[in-house]
Amino acid sequence: MTQAPNQRVLLASRPDGLPRPENFRIVEEPVPVPAEGQLLLETLYLSLDPYMRGRMDDAKSYAKPVAIGGVMEGGTVARVLASRHADYAVDDIVLSHSGWQRYALSDGTDLRKLDPMAAPPSTALGVLGMPGFTAWAGLLQIGRPVPGETVVVAAASGAVGSAVGQIARIRGARAVGIAGGPDKCAFVRDELGFDAVVDHRAPDFAQQLERACPRGIDVYFENVGGKVWDAVFPLLNEFARVPVCGLIAQYNELPQAMPGPDRLALVMREVLKKSLSIRGFIQREFAGLRPAFLQEAQEWVRDGRLRYREDIVDGLDRAPAAFIDLLQGRNFGKLLVRVAQ
Amino acid sequence: MTQAPNQRVLLASRPDGLPRPENFRIVEEPVPVPAEGQLLLETLYLSLDPYMRGRMDDAKSYAKPVAIGGVMEGGTVARVLASRHADYAVDDIVLSHSGWQRYALSDGTDLRKLDPMAAPPSTALGVLGMPGFTAWAGLLQIGRPVPGETVVVAAASGAVGSAVGQIARIRGARAVGIAGGPDKCAFVRDELGFDAVVDHRAPDFAQQLERACPRGIDVYFENVGGKVWDAVFPLLNEFARVPVCGLIAQYNELPQAMPGPDRLALVMREVLKKSLSIRGFIQREFAGLRPAFLQEAQEWVRDGRLRYREDIVDGLDRAPAAFIDLLQGRNFGKLLVRVAQ
Numbered sequence: 001m002t003q004a005p006n007q008r009v010l011l012a013s014r015p016d017g018l019p020r021p022e023n024f025r026i027v028e029e030p031v032p033v034p035a036e037g038q039l040l041l042e043t044l045y046l047s048l049d050p051y052m053r054g055r056m057d058d059a060k061s062y063a064k065p066v067a068i069g070g071v072m073e074g075g076t077v078a079r080v081l082a083s084r085h086a087d088y089a090v091d092d093i094v095l096s097h098s099g100w101q102r103y104a105l106s107d108g109t110d111l112r113k114l115d116p117m118a119a120p121p122s123t124a125l126g127v128l129g130m131p132g133f134t135a136w137a138g139l140l141q142i143g144r145p146v147p148g149e150t151v152v153v154a155a156a157s158g159a160v161g162s163a164v165g166q167i168a169r170i171r172g173a174r175a176v177g178i179a180g181g182p183d184k185c186a187f188v189r190d191e192l193g194f195d196a197v198v199d200h201r202a203p204d205f206a207q208q209l210e211r212a213c214p215r216g217i218d219v220y221f222e223n224v225g226g227k228v229w230d231a232v233f234p235l236l237n238e239f240a241r242v243p244v245c246g247l248i249a250q251y252n253e254l255p256q257a258m259p260g261p262d263r264l265a266l267v268m269r270e271v272l273k274k275s276l277s278i279r280g281f282i283q284r285e286f287a288g289l290r291p292a293f294l295q296e297a298q299e300w301v302r303d304g305r306l307r308y309r310e311d312i313v314d315g316l317d318r319a320p321a322a323f324i325d326l327l328q329g330r331n332f333g334k335l336l337v338r339v340a341q
Numbered sequence: 342m343t344q345a346p347n348q349r350v351l352l353a354s355r356p357d358g359l360p361r362p363e364n365f366r367i368v369e370e371p372v373p374v375p376a377e378g379q380l381l382l383e384t385l386y387l388s389l390d391p392y393m394r395g396r397m398d399d400a401k402s403y404a405k406p407v408a409i410g411g412v413m414e415g416g417t418v419a420r421v422l423a424s425r426h427a428d429y430a431v432d433d434i435v436l437s438h439s440g441w442q443r444y445a446l447s448d449g450t451d452l453r454k455l456d457p458m459a460a461p462p463s464t465a466l467g468v469l470g471m472p473g474f475t476a477w478a479g480l481l482q483i484g485r486p487v488p489g490e491t492v493v494v495a496a497a498s499g500a501v502g503s504a505v506g507q508i509a510r511i512r513g514a515r516a517v518g519i520a521g522g523p524d525k526c527a528f529v530r531d532e533l534g535f536d537a538v539v540d541h542r543a544p545d546f547a548q549q550l551e552r553a554c555p556r557g558i559d560v561y562f563e564n565v566g567g568k569v570w571d572a573v574f575p576l577l578n579e580f581a582r583v584p585v586c587g588l589i590a591q592y593n594e595l596p597q598a599m600p601g602p603d604r605l606a607l608v609m610r611e612v613l614k615k616s617l618s619i620r621g622f623i624q625r626e627f628a629g630l631r632p633a634f635l636q637e638a639q640e641w642v643r644d645g646r647l648r649y650r651e652d653i654v655d656g657l658d659r660a661p662a663a664f665i666d667l668l669q670g671r672n673f674g675k676l677l678v679r680v681a682q
Binding site: 054222225229239244245246247258259260261262263264265266267268269270271272273274275276277278279280281282285 | 395563566570580585586587588599600601602603604605606607608609610611612613614615616617618619620621622623626
């Protein structure tokens, strides 16, 4: 075979706050050769997601950190280039977790075959993949909106937020999105059909959010943290639910950088007064519900009730810069790196 | 009738931090006379509970504040002195919410008849009343301990905490109590049978708590807040549940007095990393479960598996001082004021 060399993005050093390009190192290595029972994958799309920031730290978390010198991890859609595995044939398209590299070997255990006729394969990394499932599970299992309630979500044009608001509407709730800048806000309102959208860059953001939620907030799907929380928190209704799936605004903060005032006492007081529920979760907790999600979400995507937008960057060498942009909210839609055609 | 005058404790002014005696005013008024359909109650026991501190503030909460000049509210066990109500006879013993006063009228709608043969009537204000139900509902509906898990509760010799730990043990969990001083700790360990107890006054309190919870904490029943939280929080296991029913250590803090560091960002990060659940509640949310609670708890009390201790103060005029002591943890067991014999 006359392939390009195996381009791989390694973690060169652990970032101190926001990652910088020098925290990554791009290397070229020989393409690996599958042994009996293995198959060789070529990455078509690499998913870039905020959770990856946590893997770059050496802190105790729900998943092991990437080792220094290790390949950055991530979900991929890949094509089978060569197979010595009975269940997979050349040109099969699969969902994998082969990370930031062009080629990878697999023994087949961590793969799911995709049907390119059922949905574009890239959706397996977005609206029909981990981000969509995070939205579906967190909203319906923890947020549990009932018709007429108000659901607020930030990063509303992003992979998770866009699904949260649309699923809330499908379930009869009122969806209020928060996004950054007029283009994203217009997309959330006009393309995704949210009931209202508020620009967090507006100087009177908190007042605008209050006006957009005249009956308060029943579910706040927390995926950003930071100053959005401060605007949302006073608007939470009695018995409000706060599923917490991400804190992108905080990922780059250093633990020691926490000047006062101490909001914890105030938050706990409100948790008590309003019988609030704050619940962190990782989508894999609900793994048993994935088939139910896929069935519902595929139908919603087909009939146009669940829309999505992809932000595609070409070339694996651009993944580090695209990821740094993502952490600053500079992407617009589900961020994917197209590694090969 | 030749009764004593109706002694009543009014809210004279709103406290600024910890209440002081001058925030209360004791008055004597004529004993009211029941009209047709009413009955006259004489208070036997008045319950003093931390939630009453919140009622003294003019802040928005889950219940209306007591008005300046109004009678302090509270649960009572009372005797029917005179009845013009078909359902009640003289000498019936009832659970009421007639507040900090010796005599009160009732139309019967807010009463529950007590059977003095089934259990001492004072228990209707403690282990078989609101505090016991708060423990039962918060632990079993929100905390949901499974056998072998570790349940931690502070104020473990108090009305709620003592029941939390004992019910946790009945359900097969390991109960670790936190209490203040050697007498309370000995009571929690030796009389209530907790698996371990830690004195929060010890200089190495956090280290002692860690040693008492070698497998971490699965349920932290939060009823105090403050520094206990800081010791508990790092020990919470993945998927730990934190029912929040009170924050007695914070009730007297002023909202503006919150020097840094800001612990909220750290707490939210851990909520996410560990899939923690923090859930405020008021027992009345679970009112439909009261009959189930009563049936279980009465049986547990009868067979000695659910023990309780009462701290009885004689005379309504001593209620303000006893209440101020309660807020500083100076009571030992369920605090009751014996108003009449």
